[in-house]
Amino acid sequence: MVATNTNYDRKSEVKAFDDTKEGVKGLVDAGITEVPRIFHHPLEESETSSDSEASQFSIAVIDLQGLELGSLTKRKEIVAKVAEASKTWGFFQMVATNTNYDRKSEVKAFDDTKEGVKGLVDAGITEVPRIFHHLLEESETSSDSKASQFSIAVIDLQGLELGSLTKRKEIVAKVAEASETWGFFQIANHGIPVDVLEEMKNGARGFFEQDTQVKKELYTREHSRPLVYNSNFDLYSAPATSWRDSFGCYMAPNPPKPEELPEVCRDILVEYSKQVMKLGKLLLQLLSEALGLKPSHLNDIDCSEGLVLPSHYYPACPQPELTLGTTKHGDFSFLTILLQDHIGGLQVLPQNKWINVPPVPGALVVNIGDLLQLISNDRFKSVQHRVLANRVGPRVSIASLFYTGMLPSTKLYGPIKELLSEDNPPKYRETNVRDYVLYVHNKGLDGSSALSQFKL
Ligand code: OGA
Ligand code: NI
Numbered sequence: 001m002v003a004t005n006t007n008y009d010r011k012s013e014v015k016a017f018d019d020t021k022e023g024v025k026g027l028v029d030a031g032i033t034e035v036p037r038i039f040h041h042p043l044e045e046s047e048t049s050s051d052s053e054a055s056q057f058s059i060a061v062i063d064l065q066g067l068e069l070g071s072l073t074k075r076k077e078i079v080a081k082v083a084e085a086s087k088t089w090g091f092f093q094m095v096a097t098n099t100n101y102d103r104k105s106e107v108k109a110f111d112d113t114k115e116g117v118k119g120l121v122d123a124g125i126t127e128v129p130r131i132f133h134h135l136l137e138e139s140e141t142s143s144d145s146k147a148s149q150f151s152i153a154v155i156d157l158q159g160l161e162l163g164s165l166t167k168r169k170e171i172v173a174k175v176a177e178a179s180e181t182w183g184f185f186q187i188a189n190h191g192i193p194v195d196v197l198e199e200m201k202n203g204a205r206g207f208f209e210q211d212t213q214v215k216k217e218l219y220t221r222e223h224s225r226p227l228v229y230n231s232n233f234d235l236y237s238a239p240a241t242s243w244r245d246s247f248g249c250y251m252a253p254n255p256p257k258p259e260e261l262p263e264v265c266r267d268i269l270v271e272y273s274k275q276v277m278k279l280g281k282l283l284l285q286l287l288s289e290a291l292g293l294k295p296s297h298l299n300d301i302d303c304s305e306g307l308v309l310p311s312h313y314y315p316a317c318p319q320p321e322l323t324l325g326t327t328k329h330g331d332f333s334f335l336t337i338l339l340q341d342h343i344g345g346l347q348v349l350p351q352n353k354w355i356n357v358p359p360v361p362g363a364l365v366v367n368i369g370d371l372l373q374l375i376s377n378d379r380f381k382s383v384q385h386r387v388l389a390n391r392v393g394p395r396v397s398i399a400s401l402f403y404t405g406m407l408p409s410t411k412l413y414g415p416i417k418e419l420l421s422e423d424n425p426p427k428y429r430e431t432n433v434r435d436y437v438l439y440v441h442n443k444g445l446d447g448s449s450a451l452s453q454f455k456l
Pocket of ligand 1: 310331338385
């Protein structure tokens with residue numbers, strides 16, 4: 001046996017190396033071409049050869065993008081990857097694509113343009129900027145064929161004005177059924193003439209498509225203004241921005257002076273709100289009866305005292321799969337009457353499946369708001385809904401929200417006493433409308449229901 005190099009004076013060679021105080025880098029800088037023997041490790045063949053089988057594998061790279069958007073599915077997916085890597089390799093790498101962008105300043109820059117989403121589209125963008133990226137749960141975007149068999153009832157109000165008791169009972173029964181289950185229905189022959197509806201849609205569209213400079217003057221987040229135009233009322237609190245611009249005004253109880261309304265749609269706003277107020281009062285009578293109360297009950301407790309009229313403009317979107325027109329939410333109102341155009345995209349979520357609310361010419365969409373769910377002690381449902389972004393557009397809609405919004409309010413609303421019993425104790429604490437609305441505004445449309453916050 002020979003043992004070349006084995007019995008060399010390792011100790012003194014190591015010491016000499018240490019004394020250079022220049023480390024391995026010093027050797028390399030000096031131009032050595034062979035590894036000195038003090039550095040030789042006795043390596044097993046199996047340890048150094050990189051076999052082809054092993055190199056197929058590699059340490060997982062886990063992308064944390066989306067974690068901050070609060071999606072449960074996304075979080076579960078990331079946790080599963082972390083668990084797997086920790087159980088097997090004990091190592092993983094992390095990246096965070098797009099996670100740490102400065103959302104706040106990008107949102108502010110967008111707000112400062114005062115031109116909303118329409119401004120971006122007019123400027124010719126072909127990609128949806130990242131502040132508009134929503135993290136959509138797989139289950140939320142798939143519409144399964146079974147679910148889409150259902151559709152929202154269209155209730156014909158024809159004959160109601162003739163005073164037939166049988167007819168009225170029949171309609172009240174349908175309204176009750178829809179309000180207790182879907183929280184949504186459409187109404188036909190509601191008494192608002194088709195040309196008023198058409199003019200209202202054209203007027204709202206005209207507002208958004210008027211001269212940009214004139215429109216910019218009205219851009220504000222100041223709720224005390226008679227007219228509020230902006231993009232995303234919850235721009236600074238929502239986790240993702242929606243593909244929508246809006247303008248709104250309080251039409252009751254203190255209607256603005258006509259000159260405070262935008263010229264392009266002044267007359268029709270006044271006319272439409274007058275008619276929609278009358279219809280709202282009628283619907284609240286039917287809803288009172290549907291609850292087994294006297295017809296005037298809901299109007300008597302001032303559910304129709306306030307009318308807020310937001311109009312929405314959903315520009316055509318180059319990448320509709322990345323964003324939403326309106327995030328899932330329940331309305332904060334007692335009652336909402338919605339006028340939508342022919343484009344479509346409104347969906348409701350009565351039982352974990354999205355159902356389309358297809359445009360029906362001449363009809364109006366009615367839905368129960370959070371405050372009516374609260375005072376009906378959950379008998380009526382404020383059902384969550386959203387609007388998809390669409391490659392086609394613009395889509396225009398006008399919502400009539402019956403409630404007093406941000407106006408000062410002291411009146412307390414809680415479950416209606418007449419509806420309560422030993423078997424049906426109150427489920428909510430009392431609140432005034434403004435406190436409720438402030439809570440929702442501060443929260444932003446993040447997909448969760450605001451009502452639960454007021455549960456007893
Ligand atoms: C709303 C709303 C739906 C739509 O304004 O609350 O849900 O179709 N609008 O614009
Ligand atoms: Ni809504």
